[in-house]
Amino acid sequence: MKIRLALLDSDRDYLERIVTAFGTRYSEKFEIYAFTDPELCIETVRESKIDVLVADASFEINTILLPSNCSFAYFVASAEIESFRDQPAICKYRKADLIYKQILSIYAEKIQGITGLRMEDDQCRVIGFGSAAGGAGASTMAASCALHYAMNGKKVLYLNLERFGSSDLFFSADGQFDMSDVVFALKEQKANFSLKLESCVRQDARGVYFFEKPKVALDMMELSAEENLRLLRELRLSGSYDYIIVDSDFNIDKDHIDIYRGMHEIVITVDGSEIGNQKTISMLQALRIKEENVEVPLLKRMSYIYNRFSNKTGRPLGEVDIRNLGGIPRYEHATVQQILSQVAEKEIFDEILRGDF
Incomplete structure (x- = not known):
């Protein structure tokens, strides 16, 4: 089961870079949707059962409009910022693997249970x-x-x-x-x-x-x-x-x-x-x-x-x-x-x- 991830940012170049990085490294984990239009993004989040939405801090998102099971965070410019507008914050200029882990942590905090995840045979x-x-x-x-x-x-x-x-x-x-x-x-x-x-x-x-x-x-x-x-x-x-x-x-x-x-x-x-x-x-x-x-x-x-x-x-x-x-x-x-x-x-x-x- 893939995590449905929506990214909202007005910087098309940044979106292209992060979607490429995630698609290369974590294609088995994420199904990624990228947006520059906030209204279209929110509409898709509501209709497509998006699991996680990360929006640039330049957008003010009304989280009441998000489905109850959708995790949310803001992209910010500094790693020193842990929260923004009372929501979790992720530094957008960190390495892709660190952004990935923060998204994963935010998703894990939100959901109450997971079914359908494939477990490999215990060869460890x-x-x-x-x-x-x-x-x-x-x-x-x-x-x-x-x-x-x-x-x-x-x-x-x-x-x-x-x-x-x-x-x-x-x-x-x-x-x-x-x-x-x-x-x-x-x-x-x-x-x-x-x-x-x-x-x-x-x-x-x-x-x-x-x-x-x-x-x-x-x-x-x-x-x-x-x-x-x-x-x-x-x-x-x-x-x-x-x-x-x-x-x-x-x-x-x-x-x-x-x-x-x-x-x-x-x-x-x-x-x-x-x-x-x-x-x-x-x-x-x-x-x-x-x-x-x-x-x-x-x-x-x-x-x-x-x-x-x-x-x-x-x-x-x-x-x-x-x-x-x-x-x-x-x-x-x-x-x-x-x-x-x-x-x-x-x-x-x-x-x-x-x-x-």
Whole structure:
């Protein structure tokens, strides 16, 4: 089902440019109608069941004349303007993909439910990264894995679910919405959540999709296990990604285990330190006991990876029930981006895909 989008602007050249851009990039999403005459535009909106109307601020639109299910916004000249005449505002001079996402968000806010949207078969693989001991570099491994798959032509989402995590340490892109908007949409429990997600996601220049860190770190602590599960389910069923790389605080309580059960592989990061090894072994022992009493088949989907391992100070984990993927060396005096680029080139992440899903 395509979204019927009407654009009203007196600038014919601008209309031609944006219609061409949208037609090239989003032809499967939009059925576009372009107008320079406001009366003809309103008449068409009323008769043709238009879903979204965006009009240049030079026109004063009487929104009472619009159908109740038609979303509306004004085109404005500045990105600093968030609303105009008490209506949502979209900067007309931004990149086409940013305009697209704002239109999508406005549409998602208006409608109460969507039927007929085609869902692709669930071919998406979800891979989780975590660590039983803090400071082992699980986030770096997760981000590097996401970049590795993206560099190999896959559509990859890096999803940071840590309480105090920050995606912008690894990835950056322009956009208006962030993880706080995702949390808010989850809390609203609207049926149009999948469209809201699409409007919030950003894409790094290297190809990785991600959500910008929340405006307030406490927003992540508001998410319940059930809401995290819904988020992952919607992302998987969207058909938008080949892989979702989940970076989360690792735990084996009931809420976390419920989330891990929906993952195809779980990668534990260890650094070879005495403390880190002991915590990892204790976690695996506890999980093994849980699996003896409850049907939670996680161990067979788990593996571990050494990060910053030193032959001088590090020690092997020893005999454990999960796969050893190998190790990443220590990079001295390197920035986060330098480390990310170096690690992403390693073939070690291809070993994850050879596990028994």
